[in-house]
Amino acid sequence: xxxxxxxxxxxxxxxxxxxxxxxxxxxxxxxxxxxxxxxxxxxxxxxxxxxxxxxxxxxxxxxxxxxxxxxxxxxxxxxxxxxxxxxxxxxxxxxxxxxxxxxxxxxxxxxxxxxxxxxxxxxxxxxxxxxxxxxxxxxxxxxxxxxxxxxxxxxxxxxxxxxxxxxxxxxxxxxxxxxxxxxxxxxxxxxxxxxxxxxxxxxxxxxxxxxxxxxxxxxxxxxxxxxxxxxxxxxxxxxxxxxxxxxxxxxxxxxxxxxxxxxxxxxxxxxxxxxxxxxxxxxxxxxxxxxxxxxxxxxxxxxxxxxxxxxxxxxxxxxxxxxxxxxxxxxxxxxxxxxxxxxxxxxxxxxxxxxxxxxxxxxxxxxxxxxxxxxxxxxxxxxxxxxxxxxxxxxxxxxxxxxxxxxxxxxxxxxxxxxxxxxxxxxxx
Amino acid sequence: xxxxxxxxxxxxxxxxxxxxxxxxxxxxxxxxxxxxxxxxxxxxxxxxxxxxxxxxxxxxxxxxxxxxxxxxxxxxxxxxxxxxxxxxxxxxxxxxxxxxxxxxxxxxxxxxxxxxxxxxxxxxxxxxxxxxxxxxxxxxxxxxxxxxxxxxxxxxxxxxxxxxxxxxxxxxxxxxxxxxxxxxxxxxxxxxxxxxxxxxxxxxxxxxxxxxxxxxxxxxxxxxxxxxxxxxxxxxxxxxxxxxxxxxxxxxxxxxxxxxxxxxxxxxxx
Numbered sequence: 158x159x160x161x162x163x164x165x166x167x168x169x170x171x172x173x174x175x176x177x178x179x180x181x182x183x184x185x186x187x188x189x190x191x192x193x194x195x196x197x198x199x200x201x202x203x204x205x206x207x208x209x210x211x212x213x214x215x216x217x218x219x220x221x222x223x224x225x226x227x228x229x230x231x232x233x234x235x236x237x238x239x240x241x242x243x244x245x246x247x248x249x250x251x252x253x254x255x256x257x258x259x260x261x262x263x264x265x266x267x268x269x270x271x272x273x274x275x276x277x278x279x280x281x282x283x284x285x286x287x288x289x290x291x292x293x294x295x296x297x298x299x300x301x302x303x304x305x306x307x308x309x310x311x312x313x314x315x316x317x318x319x320x321x322x323x324x325x326x327x328x329x330x331x332x333x334x335x336x337x338x339x340x341x342x343x344x345x346x347x348x349x350x351x352x353x354x355x356x357x358x359x360x361x362x363x364x365x366x367x368x369x370x371x372x373x374x375x376x377x378x379x380x381x382x383x384x385x386x387x388x389x390x391x392x393x394x395x396x397x398x399x400x401x402x403x404x405x406x407x408x409x410x411x412x413x414x415x416x417x418x419x420x421x422x423x424x425x426x427x428x429x430x431x432x433x434x435x436x437x438x439x440x441x442x443x444x445x446x447x448x449x450x451x452x453x454x455x456x457x458x459x460x461x462x463x464x465x466x467x468x469x470x471x472x473x474x475x476x477x478x479x480x481x482x483x484x485x486x487x488x489x490x491x492x493x494x495x496x497x498x499x500x501x502x503x504x505x506x507x508x509x510x511x512x513x514x515x516x517x518x519x520x521x522x523x524x525x526x527x528x529x530x531x532x533x534x535x536x537x538x539x540x541x542x543x544x545x546x547x548x549x550x551x552x553x554x555x556x557x558x559x560x561x562x563x564x565x566x567x568x569x570x571x572x573x574x575x576x577x578x579x580x581x582x583x584x585x586x
Numbered sequence: 587x588x589x590x591x592x593x594x595x596x597x598x599x600x601x602x603x604x605x606x607x608x609x610x611x612x613x614x615x616x617x618x619x620x621x622x623x624x625x626x627x628x629x630x631x632x633x634x635x636x637x638x639x640x641x642x643x644x645x646x647x648x649x650x651x652x653x654x655x656x657x658x659x660x661x662x663x664x665x666x667x668x669x670x671x672x673x674x675x676x677x678x679x680x681x682x683x684x685x686x687x688x689x690x691x692x693x694x695x696x697x698x699x700x701x702x703x704x705x706x707x708x709x710x711x712x713x714x715x716x717x718x719x720x721x722x723x724x725x726x727x728x729x730x731x732x733x734x735x736x737x738x739x740x741x742x743x744x745x746x747x748x749x750x751x752x753x754x755x756x757x758x759x760x761x762x763x764x765x766x767x768x769x770x771x772x773x774x775x776x777x778x779x780x781x782x783x784x785x786x787x788x789x790x791x792x793x794x795x796x797x798x799x800x801x802x803x804x805x806x807x808x809x810x811x812x813x814x815x816x817x818x819x820x821x822x823x824x825x826x827x828x829x830x831x832x833x834x835x836x837x838x839x840x841x842x843x844x845x846x847x848x849x850x851x852x853x854x855x856x
Contacts, residue, residue: 482605484748485605489597491600492764500754500772501754
């Protein structure tokens, strides 16, 4: 099993090469160089010594993935919830265990920390870690509010420490290939971006004891979480800024609790519209009481619709099998036969029945391993990959702005002071 | 102007064949013709595309700048182009001839008829009520198809061609280079029918799979629905289109009355 995964990872690197990541495309995705063959060669036999804070479900998943990354060495684990700590310890029995992350930050054997704690903890832990001289990989969303995101970014600049946010789509080969096509203009200009995430479940986790309710189900409470906008929208909003090369000018939306009225404080359904400076709209919808539509991220261009998770492109005018066109071959061959094509009218206004064309049929994985590998390489070399943090920053910031719009029931724009001095989007907003 | 897909083949020296397709009138339009060289064929293809696009601009209600769109949005009499004026007069004649089952005002909230009036002296038209909405969807393809047929035969002297407007409106000019007609069958599995088109047209109306019914019964204002599609074959593509639409909308017992004015047209259910 492990061997297969390792092979998959190699094939990822080969596939990145196969994407033709040179010239203009490198400018679009400069961060992927952090896990290129050259980058891996540079760090061969070196280790990034990792301390993980919060090895719960997502954290444990990263720990499993780190087994595939030769340059990742897990040396410390920290959690205030003992069952999670012990569970992770079984995977890495040699790792030192901590119950207080500040103590772990004093450990000189720890080069970098991976923060997979509830959202409200991200800011303080990341700030403390960078102040302690540690590189940081922090799960998305970046922080609980926009100002905290900005402060984290500025701390990264001030300390020179590596800072990654877990936006793994930036390293997902099928997203990279699809985005390369979008950014090259292969499908015409972007005219709309549709994002949705539909589930049917209460989003709860089992609570062994009632006093742990808010601790374990932190996603449901405003004190700790921003709900669907930070847990789900964050990935998808980032796709929109990535595809358009612009930052949204404003966002409006609405949210409420329509079904899961179980004492939770975050919305169980939301709908947001982001508008870019050129008028293009991007939507995000999420409902967790009907899963019919599942998850979708669609870049609508003038000439085609690009389905990012499905890795398919649907052209507006797909090649059609025509009775008349097939007559050419028959006439060439001297054949006379009837043509079966007559029927009720095809209307261009009907929804397309086109099954689309695969962009990357062999794609597997979602970039989670690769982003961690890139983080490890960056920790070892001390070189921060270009633009990866900026893309992630804006993904988080605009998700948070969306949540503010839902709460305030207003159309909101990002305060000028939160545009990064180093990167204001390709439109220079 | 829509882009043209163009193919010219001389692989069979006895029957050099040209083919063009492009998007117009909310559908895909295709023309295949024989015995012309490549340069001339390209010229003909462009002329067909230009003519179709011009007619669409004149007759579509979906183009904001079209005369029909202006007519639909104005309470006053509106000056309209020659084709639209002619079409409005003709459509009123066809409405009467089909006992009201062909009606370009079928989408209207109002059942007031006549739905519009033409003013010959001023070359204008006016809706008879603000709830009237005029739509030439069941007319324009047939009208344009006849125009294209005339362009090919009259202007360019093409003797043999097959013209397809979105699979539902088809015209055969002359015959297949290797046969005595253009034989066309429905795509629907198991229909078993073949329409032998020779200087004749075919129109099919019905429900497109997976799409809501779109033909309105103008008498009741509700969506028409039938188990089978209606195919009409005859000389004029325009008449075929009007009749197939009207017959699909009308109850079967009305068919004899509708068809008595169109004896030369053959009707089949498919």
